[in-house]
Amino acid sequence: MAELSEVExxxxxxxxxxxxxxxxxxxxxxxxxSASLMVVGEGPGRDEDLQGRPFVxxxxxxxxxxxxxxxxxxxxxxxxxxxxxxRPPDNRDPLPDEIAECRPYLDAxxxxxxxxxxxxxxxxxxxxxxxxxxxxxxxxxxxYPWPGGGPSVVVPTFHPAAALRGGGEVLAAMRADFVxxxxxxxxxxxxxxxxx
Numbered sequence: 011m012a013e014l015s016e017v018e019x020x021x022x023x024x025x026x027x028x029x030x031x032x033x034x035x036x037x038x039x040x041x042x043x044s045a046s047l048m049v050v051g052e053g054p055g056r057d058e059d060l061q062g063r064p065f066v067x068x069x070x071x072x073x074x075x076x077x078x079x080x081x082x083x084x085x086x087x088x089x090x091x092x093x094x095x096x097r098p099p100d101n102r103d104p105l106p107d108e109i110a111e112c113r114p115y116l117d118a119x120x121x122x123x124x125x126x127x128x129x130x131x132x133x134x135x136x137x138x139x140x141x142x143x144x145x146x147x148x149x150x151x152x153x154y155p156w157p158g159g160g161p162s163v164v165v166p167t168f169h170p171a172a173a174l175r176g177g178g179e180v181l182a183a184m185r186a187d188f189v190x191x192x193x194x195x196x197x198x199x200x201x202x203x204x205x206x
Contacts, residue, residue: 014043017118021095026111029096029104035062039091039119046195047081047088048125049073050116052134052169053104059097064090069170073131076170080188081195089123091116093138109138120162127194128162129187132169140164150187153194165191 018038024030037054040063049065057067065073073090077083094104094112104112116138120128130136133146141157142149149166156162167187173180 012118012122014039014119014122017115017122021115024095024112024115027096027108029094029098029108032099033096034059036095037062037064037092037097038095038115039064039089041085041089042087043089043123045087045089045123046126047083047191048120048123048128049077049088049090049131050128050135050139051090051092051131053092053094054097055101056097064092065170068174072170072173076184076188080185081192089119089125091119093135104134109134113138125162127191128156128164129191130164130166132172135169136164136166140166150183153190163194165194 021038022036024036035054037058051065051069054064055067055069057070058064064070074085077085077088093116094108095115096112098104098108120139128139130139136146136149137143139157140149140154146166146168150168152166154164154166156164165187167184168176168180170184173184
């Protein structure tokens with residue numbers, strides 16, 4: 011299997027969909043390549059496109075805070091990626107064909123990092139990785155087995171941008187979901203110790 015750096019090199023020159031023509035930078039992902047926790051968002055915004063890093067704006071600062079306060083992890087202890095690696099114009103939602111063209115990169119990231127827990131942020135990440143048509147409001151609040159088996163579980167939650175717009179209730183729900191992710195990490199580690 012390829013290394014993350016090889017997949018990133020392929021993504022950096024990708025021309026599979028229309029998003030390639032408007033990007034400044036491919037925002038592949040970053041963090042610990044052997045992280046127990048992976049965070050998957052929708053796609054890069056303006057700041058991310060300019061800096062080439064995921065979640066660096068206001069949403070990123072909130073994500074960092076939630077990781078620290080509720081999951082007990084620093085940003086560099088997790089792996090952060092997006093469903094699409096190029097910024098959609100005017101931060102519009104990614105289209106189904108764009109998600110489909112970018113999906114092999116995300117699948118490779120998940121396979122190579124092999125996290126115990128994946129937190130999906132918002133509708134697109136949650137629906138894509140759970141292969142579901144259900145919206146985030148109904149998906150969140152639960153832990154799901156990774157589709158197709160494997161060690162990972164998925165914890166869907168709202169996108170940080172929704173908390174910045176929606177206030178305290180959305181933020182409280184996100185906090186609960188990040189605690190759920192931390193508990194799932196603890197359960198995975200207990201299973202590993204018990205099975206060793």
